[in-house]
Amino acid sequence: MLGFIMVVFTLAGFIKGVIGLGLPAVSMGLLTVFLSPYQAASLLIVPSMLTNFWQLFAEGEVLALLKRFWSLVVGIIVGSIWSIFPTLSDQTFPSEALLGAMLALYGLYGLMGKKLADLSAYERYLSPIVGYLGGALTVATGVIVIPVVPYVQSLQLKRDQLVQTLGLAFTVSTCCLAVFLYQNPVEQALPTHMILMLGLVPALLGMWLGTKIRYRISEERFRRIFFIGVFTLGSYMLLHRIWLF
Template sequence: MEMLGLVVAVFVFAGMVKGALGLGLPTVAMGLLTIVIAPFQAASLLIIPSMITNIWQLFAEGRVWALVQRFWLLLLGIMVGTIFSIFPTLSEASGKTSEILLGSMLVIYGIYGLWVKQLPDLRAYEKWLSPLIGYLGGALIVSTGVIIIPAVPYLQSLRLKRDDLVQALGLVFTLSTICLAIYLQLHSTANMQIDYRLAWAAVIPALLGMWLGQKLRYRIPEQRFRRFFFVGLISLGAYMLLH
């Protein structure tokens, strides 16, 4: 019951962040859960709620096939990266190694979010950058459970319209979650198993959190909410690195 209560609280909060900003559910949930449970188990709890919320985000607008046609090299890179990761994976690394990688990603992303005001325009380099960014993102998701770095800054640097950016993020997050689910299923053991009951129990809190976050979006200025979010990521990442 204590674990169920923790999962509910974490996913309500993580869903609220995603509802307000369009991203952040796996990042926040993974960061908080790995404080008390192993990274492999934490990642397994993300699969079902992440998949449902990402599909919701992906199909909220049209143009899905157009985005697939544009970003197929990025998507291919993600798949290759999950198969041939250059980093210690969730099943291979010790819990501390995964925590260090994840904590570092949270700190880097938090600093990026606070201080990078204008990203370079990378549209001219998209064809050769997409497979590289995709590979790094795929390699990191099977090492940390999240794909925020470098996928999110890269997509933001392509000067997409707001709705296209949110939908492109949904596309990347959906594919990466599928790849992570396959990876976890193939590498589950007696000591590292996927708890589908808890994963399903996280769905309603995550959706409730998204609904609250969408309401919150219209009550709190987005820039202020983003500032709180990124400061929180830096604090959480620093804690994971130092404790």
């Protein structure tokens, strides 16, 4: 079991390093083969938190980023507190399948060469709404991707700006998820601190390797890899949920 956990976090960290997301989605999808969604979400808090910090601060200019996306951050916090969706403690809501389907469709849309509309002119109004929905889905699925990822990409950011902005959203959502899990314990026991830390080194190693690759590829190739990664993650999450049933 311990070896499996280390392999999962190494792979998840590598994917996150290359495309800027994927550690929670990959971790949740693979870990729930042996663990409950609640336990899997608890296990990924420490690795996800530190890799998100790395992603956020690696490019600098964090204050400028916060100044631009503060309403997105507030929306995520509010959504995680007052979610309109059933949360992780409700095992009957097929949130993983829903999120997986949305991710797969978004990845397929991008691979077909369709460009998202430029929504930067409406950023002031959309950021808090998108943030709220992202926060609500975080406590429902353990993952913040839809609608935050396609929205941020629609702002026509450069590669490293996109990755850093996603790092900001992921950092805030992971903090919110940690608070939610602490305040809403369920019958399953949380993993021990030793196991919580077990995924940290593999995740950091995987992310370091993935980041090295990202810096060496062109914007166009990065875009294609990004959408392939999103499509693969979504398809896996959807099929994994169907397989469970």
